[in-house]
Amino acid sequence: MGNTDCFKKNYGNLSKLYIVILPFTNVDIATAAKYPFLKEASVIAEENGADIESLISSESYSVARNRGLERVLDALEDSEVSYHSLMSEFDCLMEIMSYPYARMLVSSVNDRYLNRRYALAESVRMNGLLIQDDNQTVAHVAGELKVNAVADDNGLRMHFSDYLKFSSRIKSKDWKLINTEVEDGYVILSPKKFDRVLQNALQDRIESELPLNLPETFASYLKDDVEKVTNALNEHKSKYSPTGGGPIELEYMPPCMKAILAQAHNGINLSHSARFALVSFLHALGMDSLQILTLFSESPDFDESKSAYQIKHITGELTGTDGYTPPECSTMKTHGICYNEDNLCKSEKMNHPLTYYRIKSGTGWKKDDKKE
Numbered sequence: 001m002g003n004t005d006c007f008k009k010n011y012g013n014l015s016k017l018y019i020v021i022l023p024f025t026n027v028d029i030a031t032a033a034k035y036p037f038l039k040e041a042s043v044i045a046e047e048n049g050a051d052i053e054s055l056i057s058s059e060s061y062s063v064a065r066n067r068g069l070e071r072v073l074d075a076l077e078d079s080e081v082s083y084h085s086l087m088s089e090f091d092c093l094m095e096i097m098s099y100p101y102a103r104m105l106v107s108s109v110n111d112r113y114l115n116r117r118y119a120l121a122e123s124v125r126m127n128g129l130l131i132q133d134d135n136q137t138v139a140h141v142a143g144e145l146k147v148n149a150v151a152d153d154n155g156l157r158m159h160f161s162d163y164l165k166f167s168s169r170i171k172s173k174d175w176k177l178i179n180t181e182v183e184d185g186y187v188i189l190s191p192k193k194f195d196r197v198l199q200n201a202l203q204d205r206i207e208s209e210l211p212l213n214l215p216e217t218f219a220s221y222l223k224d225d226v227e228k229v230t231n232a233l234n235e236h237k238s239k240y241s242p243t244g245g246g247p248i249e250l251e252y253m254p255p256c257m258k259a260i261l262a263q264a265h266n267g268i269n270l271s272h273s274a275r276f277a278l279v280s281f282l283h284a285l286g287m288d289s290l291q292i293l294t295l296f297s298e299s300p301d302f303d304e305s306k307s308a309y310q311i312k313h314i315t316g317e318l319t320g321t322d323g324y325t326p327p328e329c330s331t332m333k334t335h336g337i338c339y340n341e342d343n344l345c346k347s348e349k350m351n352h353p354l355t356y357y358r359i360k361s362g363t364g365w366k367k368d369d370k371k372e
């Protein structure tokens with residue numbers, strides 16, 4: 001009995017599912033399951049009779065839905081979507097279909113932080129798989145991500161413009177273009193570095209695609225899983241919030257922020273860096289633009305329209321982003337706004353005003369990758 005016959009026998013209710021190897025590519029169903037964002041993955045799904053309506057409503061796709069939910073929960077819990085070894089074509093198809101389902105869940109919650117975290121987790125998963133794959137597959141994935149790359153006997157190379165575009169956020173010195181080997185406009189990269197750049201490319205792509213515009217009729221099918229994701233997201237946010245999800249307590253504020261707040265209340269004109277530090281710090285603690293504006297309104301020289309614009313810019317409300325990260329202690333010192341250092345400030349582990357708040361409030365020594 002061939003693979004296809006065996007598959008049909010084992011999964012009679014999904015008898016339209018059979019393996020498809022696309023012409024002109026090496027992408028089989030197992031590869032598509034590893035990289036479900038590939039165009040070939042959706043073609044394979046379609047060729048196997050899978051469609052979105054069945055995915056959200058049919059019992060036949062409950063495995064894919066559970067796995068889709070797991071993808072999103074993995075993103076929140078571990079910053080990386082887990083990988084299961086897939087033994088059968090059925091497993092592979094469910095894995096492929098779990099990807100659009102996860103994206104539908106994320107889109108339904110429609111939270112910028114979740115979008116970013118999910119995009120990161122999918123791209124970290126891909127990175128872990130690429131490193132085990134051959135150069136041709138890696139180059140194929142690069143092509144899907146619109147990264148100009150070459151894979152041949154000499155290894156992997158990436159056009160310098162794409163290298164710059166996707167590696168600029170990696171701060172380490174050895175990633176600077178000047179420290180790489182460039183030949184005919186292509187940067188010669190080790191597989192590890194090449195895959196790391198592709199990770200950023202996939203993260204950017206997923207982030208740019210979310211949220212998806214879903215038909216209203218989908219909401220009732222997705223409701224239960226969306227609720228699970230929303231609950232997990234709220235729990236995650238309060239766990240990693242410097243306030244532990246509670247209200248902001250003045251007594252836990254670091255001396256620099258207390259001093260800047262006092263200046264604002266006393267009508268002292270704040271420097272740009274002080275205003276930026278205070279607003280971004282309060283936003284990181286969970287205050288929204290309106291709450292911060294209300295706080296500034298107590299200042300004698302309060303100018304509502306000017307302040308509102310500045311605050312909304314810093315909190316990201318104007319730009320549709322998460323806003324700016326509050327400055328570290330070293331930056332505060334450079335700008336001369338590290339006021340009244342106390343013993344905790346002078347301790348070795350102190351490097352960030354948010355860390356100060358966490359320690360004082362007892363919410364722990366946690367690194368929140370969203371805000372710091």
Ligand code: SF4
Binds near residue numbers: 255330339356
């Ligand atoms: S050491 Fe850091 S937390 Fe303490 S006052 Fe200076 S900037 Fe603020």
